[in-house]
Amino acid sequence: MTEVIARKGYHGPSNEAAIEAIHNELDALWDDASFVPDMDRMTFATAVIEAAANIVQHALPVAEKPVEIDVDISVRPTRLVARVSAFNAREPFANDMQASMPDEDAESGRGLALIEALVTTVTFERQDGTNTWILTRDT
């Protein structure tokens, strides 16, 4: 296992308050890992918030239980890793997974393309009603 130098997380209902809370966790993470360069903080935090916002805006519950969001972010010696999960969520529609930039007058649809431009790897997993985005950025 790669050594984890700093770690933060959040778990709660999938709503707007979660987005602000995840922003605050990211800020706290950089306080604990002040050696991470500004450029890496900026790009990684943007990707994490995009993934979380995608869940809050698009994830639909699989049954009666509402969708919950879970974020686990860690700093390792040469890599930043985030697992951004939607619990109790349906599988995303294929057209929600569009990763190319839309026309310039489009007012939405840039999130996934932006995530891909910001991080080194993007992996999607689905298991037992949970969708997980794993984002990594080599530092």
Add this chain to the structure above:
Amino acid sequence: MQFSYEVKDSYAEVKSVGRLNMVAAPKLREVVNEVVAGGSSRVVVNLAETDFMDSSGLGALIGCLKATRQAGGDLRISGVQPQVKMVLELTNMDRVLTAYPSAEEAFGDD
């Protein structure tokens, strides 16, 4: 996130303070729509105190740009910080949303 605006002689300045994310994006649209409805279609969004913008915030700016142009005006941005500049460049929207150093300069040429 906070928005405030001030109507000046030849344009209106909308000041955006805080994170321009999916929570704040609808509020920006509301404020700019109010400014345009009030008769100011030349709008500068001052981003000097906005240290974070995501694709929802960008989408709101594009919506506001369209609203001002439909009213015969334009929307420009000023005081762009590094993270916002990065998002504009990675999405190729820096060509559409022209950034000026200050709100005063945004409509200074016309």
